[in-house]
Amino acid sequence: MAKLASMVVFVILVISMLSATILASKTRNHNGGSGYGPGSLNPTQCLPQCTRRCSQTQYHKPCMFFCQKCCKKCLCVPPGFYGNKGVCPCYNNWKTKEGGPKCP
Incomplete structure (x- = not known):
């Protein structure tokens, strides 16, 4: 049970990091940043x-x-x-x- 809980927390962490990275790259390219x-x-x-x-x-x-x-x-x-x-x-x-x- 502990393995399953830690795996779910890990997956949620990875998904949130990916979505933040994608959002940051879109903002940078469309708002005249370094894109x-x-x-x-x-x-x-x-x-x-x-x-x-x-x-x-x-x-x-x-x-x-x-x-x-x-x-x-x-x-x-x-x-x-x-x-x-x-x-x-x-x-x-x-x-x-x-x-x-x-x-x-």
């Missing part, structure tokens, strides 16, 4: 993410303009100040008429 990738942002989160992305460039205004345009289309801004575009395929693959990258 990156397509659709990980809301349109209202584009300005702060682009401010972060463009903070270290000497071309701040054009970077902000194109970053926000790309963010609103892709709902994603790559991590860091430069590169890492593979995390956001839409952001990475949007090109100018000349074939260059549209998104900073």
Whole structure:
């Protein structure tokens, strides 16, 4: 009987830990936390993410303009100040008429 009771307590503990982990990962990805990738942002989160992305460039205004345009289309801004575009395929693959990258 004691084994059964301890097993039930163990199963309840495992289930509660799993549900907390799943809930935390969903909250992080949909509320703009550390989650990156397509659709990980809301349109209202584009300005702060682009401010972060463009903070270290000497071309701040054009970077902000194109970053926000790309963010609103892709709902994603790559991590860091430069590169890492593979995390956001839409952001990475949007090109100018000349074939260059549209998104900073």
